[in-house]
Amino acid sequence: MTDQEESTKSNKKSLKSLLPIFAFVLPYKKMLTGALMALLVTAAISLSLGQGVKLIIDDGFVAGSIEQLTNAIIVMVVLIALLAIGTFTRFYLMSWLGERVSADIRKRVFDQLVSLHPSYFEENRSGELMSRLTTDTTLLQSIIGSSFSMALRSALMLIGGLIMLLVTNFKLSLIVIGCVPIVLLPMMIFGKRVRSLSRKSQDSIADISTYAGEIIQNIKVVQSYTHESKEREAFSLEAENAFSVAKQRIKQRSILIAFAILLSYTAISVMLWIGGMDVLSGAITGGELAAFVFYAIMVAGSVATISEVYGELQRAAGSAERLLELMVVESEIKSPSDPVKLQNSSAAVIQFDNVSFNYPSRPNDAALQNINLTIKTGEVVALVGPSGAGKTTLFELLQRFYDPQKGHITFKDALITQLDPTVLRRQMGMVPQNPILFSADVWHNIRYGSPDADEVMVVNAAKRAHADDFVSALPDGYKSFLGEQGVRLSGGQKQRIALARAILKDPEVLLLDEATSALDAESEHHVQAALKELMSNRTTLIIAHRLSTVVHADRIVLMDKGEIVDIGNHQQLLEKSTLYQRLCELQFDHAEKSF
Numbered sequence: 001m002t003d004q005e006e007s008t009k010s011n012k013k014s015l016k017s018l019l020p021i022f023a024f025v026l027p028y029k030k031m032l033t034g035a036l037m038a039l040l041v042t043a044a045i046s047l048s049l050g051q052g053v054k055l056i057i058d059d060g061f062v063a064g065s066i067e068q069l070t071n072a073i074i075v076m077v078v079l080i081a082l083l084a085i086g087t088f089t090r091f092y093l094m095s096w097l098g099e100r101v102s103a104d105i106r107k108r109v110f111d112q113l114v115s116l117h118p119s120y121f122e123e124n125r126s127g128e129l130m131s132r133l134t135t136d137t138t139l140l141q142s143i144i145g146s147s148f149s150m151a152l153r154s155a156l157m158l159i160g161g162l163i164m165l166l167v168t169n170f171k172l173s174l175i176v177i178g179c180v181p182i183v184l185l186p187m188m189i190f191g192k193r194v195r196s197l198s199r200k201s202q203d204s205i206a207d208i209s210t211y212a213g214e215i216i217q218n219i220k221v222v223q224s225y226t227h228e229s230k231e232r233e234a235f236s237l238e239a240e241n242a243f244s245v246a247k248q249r250i251k252q253r254s255i256l257i258a259f260a261i262l263l264s265y266t267a268i269s270v271m272l273w274i275g276g277m278d279v280l281s282g283a284i285t286g287g288e289l290a291a292f293v294f295y296a297i298m299v300a301g302s303v304a305t306i307s308e309v310y311g312e313l314q315r316a317a318g319s320a321e322r323l324l325e326l327m328v329v330e331s332e333i334k335s336p337s338d339p340v341k342l343q344n345s346s347a348a349v350i351q352f353d354n355v356s357f358n359y360p361s362r363p364n365d366a367a368l369q370n371i372n373l374t375i376k377t378g379e380v381v382a383l384v385g386p387s388g389a390g391k392t393t394l395f396e397l398l399q400r401f402y403d404p405q406k407g408h409i410t411f412k413d414a415l416i417t418q419l420d421p422t423v424l425r426r427q428m429g430m431v432p433q434n435p436i437l438f439s440a441d442v443w444h445n446i447r448y449g450s451p452d453a454d455e456v457m458v459v460n461a462a463k464r465a466h467a468d469d470f471v472s473a474l475p476d477g478y479k480s481f482l483g484e485q486g487v488r489l490s491g492g493q494k495q496r497i498a499l500a501r502a503i504l505k506d507p508e509v510l511l512l513d514e515a516t517s518a519l520d521a522e523s524e525h526h527v528q529a530a531l532k533e534l535m536s537n538r539t540t541l542i543i544a545h546r547l548s549t550v551v552h553a554d555r556i557v558l559m560d561k562g563e564i565v566d567i568g569n570h571q572q573l574l575e576k577s578t579l580y581q582r583l584c585e586l587q588f589d590h591a592e593k594s595f
């Protein structure tokens, strides 16, 4: 009992969560009013059709008058035409609203997603966020566009139908009203099973496609480890699983259909039997009986529709809840309400003051500890240290993707928390360790940070990044499509595109996370030349893995386990730091020889 109470309570609560969605419908008041008017008109016409049936039978057939039959048919046809126009209007307007509102919600959710702090995406799987953006909004679209109007229409028909039943014949109405639960109960039970199974079925199809998607994306790894037969087996298991769920569903559905036919037609027959006896005894006319059957079917149909739509509304309520949850997440990296303006006076561009930081997902591991570092305008500073030392993290804090737990960072005399993040980031050009390319052409990829740049500027930037040669040699030159994540380029080529992007942006401060693993000697030569060009007269922070880079730096910052352990030039560090000596021997060895 308490269980049941609880479940009805939670249902009520969850249907409530659909209410905020109406805020998205309200801007389209005219469409909504039009749709509701059409809904009322069509419901009224549908109800009056029953009277038309009565007229045809009583005045036409029974009275034996051709003239009256013709008149009654003309009235019917006019009503039917009006019904068609009304239904067109209702269907068009409601579907329009559904599509419009779901597009608005989709845009709002995406707008929200791109402004969220990066750590949000570490805590939430991208697949789930995508499904909110697509599946949940699609469900809401079908609710607003069809289920909602179906429920409303059925409610009107139910009330109107019941009234007409009682008006037409009171005794028969009581019998019908008594019969409705007997007919509908088993149908509702099976209907519920079918719905829950079809949801399961959809989920298992989703599992299948996720699985296939991953395999297809990583096909080279699969084939190189000759894992094809294993993957085939695993996939076949998933597919069979989906089939057996579907099998259960179709069984329940077949039973449902059989029951529906058996019960509803039997009920109609019983009604015809009882009513027919009344017609024979002269208590009612044949037309009355026909109209009565018409309304009874209408009422039963409405109840069936409402019970079906109710389940859908509950599902949509879940979707609405998830979407609204997403819409109210506040970015942890916010622009201050009154951001300060950047000054160009100071000699120091960047200053780290006692900065300590740990990633939100690792509260007990300090990624950076007590970092104190001042970087002067125009300086080239190399960050050196073993993998995991916190070099990349330093860059991320500087761009304010995260806020440190202790200490603060200033940029040109302003605390970076007091600057508008977009203003701050516009001053910086970042070339990440794994250059990120978008599945578009070369133009789009180089222009990414400076959308207004013209073609000459883009080609110049590409030339300075030593990218022009290979780009021009691509089948479509700068119009060449680079594939997802730029799969159609080699590592070194991708990096030079990323460099061209940074050159075109022409930032105050350059942040280079030097990737060397992807480079052969030839492209390394090109990248080095491009870097030198880029660093001249520009404040540069470069995470260096190569001696050739390090020797060009004004200062070298040696990091280990989240701390700065030494600062100096190459010669000084070689003399006093064993860690630096070791790094030079291990990491820079190969570079030194080729240098």
Ligand SMILES: Nc1ncnc2c1ncn2[C@@H]1O[C@H](COP(=O)(O)OP(=O)(O)O)[C@@H](O)[C@H]1O
Residues within 6 Å of the ligand: 122, 359, 361, 362, 367, 385, 386, 387, 388, 389, 390, 391, 392, 393, 394
């Ligand atoms: N997004 C993240 N969430 C949690 N821990 C991270 C994340 N990124 C890096 N780390 C951890 O922070 C430490 C510093 O990483 P990082 O700055 O990338 O090192 P480096 O660039 O010097 O190799 C490492 O221990 C790493 O595992």
Ligand SMILES: [Mg+2]
Residues within 6 Å of the ligand: 391, 392, 393, 433, 513
């Ligand atoms: Mg790194």
